[in-house]
Amino acid sequence: MISMNDFLIVSAVLFCIGLYMIVSKRNAIQILIGIELMLNAAILNLVAFGKYDRFFNGGQMFALFAIVLAAATTAVALAIILNVYRQYKTIDPGRIDNLGDE
């Protein structure tokens, strides 16, 4: 059987790759991909520990909810990114530095 530590290590590395992307990238879409990577690392942990809950499926159920929430978040975030691009003609978060009404 696969030990829990293996899942934990894989998800920790995925989480840190997502963290690296969020901090270092200068493009909102790539930052969004980094957030998705971190979410997937967390879901991997939920699913791996969900193996030990056969009757109520707590981990798997929470993973399903997290996936649906990620979908909703991504839809809203991409709509915001499109709006920002329309307003500023760039999606670099470092260069979006004033409010919209001017």
Added chain:
Amino acid sequence: MSLVQILFYVMSFIALGSALFVAATKNLVRSIFMFFVTLFALAGLYVLALADFVAITQIVIYVGGILVLILFAFMLSGKETLNIIAQQRSKFISINKVAAFLLAGLFLLILLNTFFKVDADHLAWITGSVRFNNVITPTAAMTENIGVNLMTKYLLPFEAISILLMVALIGAAHLSRKGEKQ
């Protein structure tokens, strides 16, 4: 070493390698398409963790929905600005990335240190659930159980998340329409 373990190592290698490629490459389109591979490998890992329904949901929602959305957003935001960003990024290669790399590396160190100290296979609740035969076996069919639980024990979160999904989709459609004034 059993076949399951070999499959686990292959899947996690694919997932981590493609995630590293996603983080390292300069080409945005290529990184989005490598993210497909990461998500598929993660679905494989979910299957190996005996959660086949979650794996199918992952493929349907992430690969079918979210990635297509990301591709849409990429295609709709102009290509020229992205090229400018790429040039800037290659100029500022040192300071920005070293700080991010340091942060991620130290965080990984802390996480791994914690995991090796915790000894996750022998936690109290895990040994308890093994004793009460509360472990999903590889031959068990969990989808029916998930459906029954979703309609009984988790009915309130299910309804809340459905309303939240509707709110988010209406909000996204409202945000991304063309303004009348502009």
